[in-house]
Amino acid sequence: MITVNKNLCKGCGLCTEFCPIKIFKESEEPNEKGINLPVLDKEEKCAKCGLCSLICPDQAIKVDEED
Amino acid sequence: MVKDESPFMKYLRRDRLPTIFCAGCGNGIVMNTFFKGMEMAEVDFDNLIMVSGIGCSSRIPGYVACDSLHTTHGRPISFATGIKLANPEHDVVVFSGDGDTAAIGGNHLIHGARRNIDITVVCINNNIYGMTGGQISPTSPKGSYGSTAPYGSLENPFNLSGLVTAAGGSYVARWTTAHPVQLSKAIKSGLENKGFSFIEVISQCPTYYGRKNKLRTPIDMLNWLEESSINKKRADKMDEEELIEKIVVGEFQNKPQPEFTDKLCKLLEEQCVTGKPTSIRSAYLED
Numbered sequence: 001m002i003t004v005n006k007n008l009c010k011g012c013g014l015c016t017e018f019c020p021i022k023i024f025k026e027s028e029e030p031n032e033k034g035i036n037l038p039v040l041d042k043e044e045k046c047a048k049c050g051l052c053s054l055i056c057p058d059q060a061i062k063v064d065e066e067d
Numbered sequence: 068m069v070k071d072e073s074p075f076m077k078y079l080r081r082d083r084l085p086t087i088f089c090a091g092c093g094n095g096i097v098m099n100t101f102f103k104g105m106e107m108a109e110v111d112f113d114n115l116i117m118v119s120g121i122g123c124s125s126r127i128p129g130y131v132a133c134d135s136l137h138t139t140h141g142r143p144i145s146f147a148t149g150i151k152l153a154n155p156e157h158d159v160v161v162f163s164g165d166g167d168t169a170a171i172g173g174n175h176l177i178h179g180a181r182r183n184i185d186i187t188v189v190c191i192n193n194n195i196y197g198m199t200g201g202q203i204s205p206t207s208p209k210g211s212y213g214s215t216a217p218y219g220s221l222e223n224p225f226n227l228s229g230l231v232t233a234a235g236g237s238y239v240a241r242w243t244t245a246h247p248v249q250l251s252k253a254i255k256s257g258l259e260n261k262g263f264s265f266i267e268v269i270s271q272c273p274t275y276y277g278r279k280n281k282l283r284t285p286i287d288m289l290n291w292l293e294e295s296s297i298n299k300k301r302a303d304k305m306d307e308e309e310l311i312e313k314i315v316v317g318e319f320q321n322k323p324q325p326e327f328t329d330k331l332c333k334l335l336e337e338q339c340v341t342g343k344p345t346s347i348r349s350a351y352l353e354d
Contacts, residue, residue: 003071005071005072005073007085008084008085010085010089010090010091011090012090012091012284012285012286013091013284013285013286014091014285014286014289017286017289017290018289051247051248053073053074053075053099054096054099054100054103054247054248054251055096055099055244055247056073056095056096056099057088057090057091057092057093057094057095057096057098057099058085058086058088058095059073059075059076059079059084059095059098059099060073061073062071062072062073062074
């Protein structure tokens with residue numbers, strides 16, 4: 001289970017680009033701050049490597065390793 | 068720990084978030100990799116002291132919930148030397164940018180390395196002065212554009228890792244923000260090393276470096292860092308001409324040497340006439 005904190009994300013897009021399986025994609029509609037948040041595209045393929053959480057400059061991503 | 072929070076959130080001062088860094092800034096990645104390296108090195112978070120100078124990267128200790136010191140421009144290594152000598156059992160980490168370590172504080176850096184004092188310096192090198200408006204810094208690659216170099220920089224950049232290796236640092240490594248896993252391993256080795264550890268992180272500044280050099284988004288910048296990086300083992304076999312516009316990454320030095328604080332404490336104990344030296348941590352002693 002991957003969660004993106006909507007208050008901390010600045011929409012830089014690094015997670016969408018650098019996930020090895022590309023499970024994120026940019027949302028089509030910007031939110032109230034004008035940021036296109038990353039949304040999960042094919043979450044079932046996630047290998048739980050934790051790279052998105054490590055590369056997120058704003059500490060917005062959490063990867064739940066349990067399930 | 069609150070649900071849905073990043074694993075690194077427990078080290079941060081929540082009331083200060085979100086950070087002031089631009090979207091896609093490399094400083095946040097360095098923060099994450101530092102926490103990861105700190106966890107791997109099993110450093111006690113309560114035993115950590117962070118020191119920084121002036122610059123975008125020097126705001127990092129302000130967001131971390133440990134003892135921290137935000138000091139004058141270029142002098143974080145001098146302040147860290149004082150902290151380490153007064154509190155030899157603490158882990159002292161310096162976060163600074165290329166303006167701090169290569170420009171105004173260049174001398175403090177080489178003399179810290181020469182002395183081999185047990186501090187870990189994480190230098191976030193974004194190749195430009197990002198906080199003041201994109202001026203060329205001593206580490207800007209030759210030919211790169213900045214607000215003070217509209218026709219491209221003419222000067223040769225500093226090779227900071229080479230400089231510290233030559234000055235006598237006992238652990239020196241260089242990675243980029245496009246290598247977060249390798250970087251956290253280097254930070255782990257740097258924290259474990261007893262002596263002067265220098266970790267140079269080539270980072271992205273999409274706002275100034277990227278905008279002036281046709282790498283407008285953080286994704287373009289990280290792809291550029293990844294593509295132009297070349298491992299030191301491979302680079303050693305290559306000519307100088309092949310390495311133009313390349314970033315040599317890897318471990319430059321890993322050679323433990325006698326450490327300054329140990330030597331000084333030993334000298335104090337040997338020369339003390341009253342039996343026990345009182346100058347170490349004297350401020351914490353009861354009267």
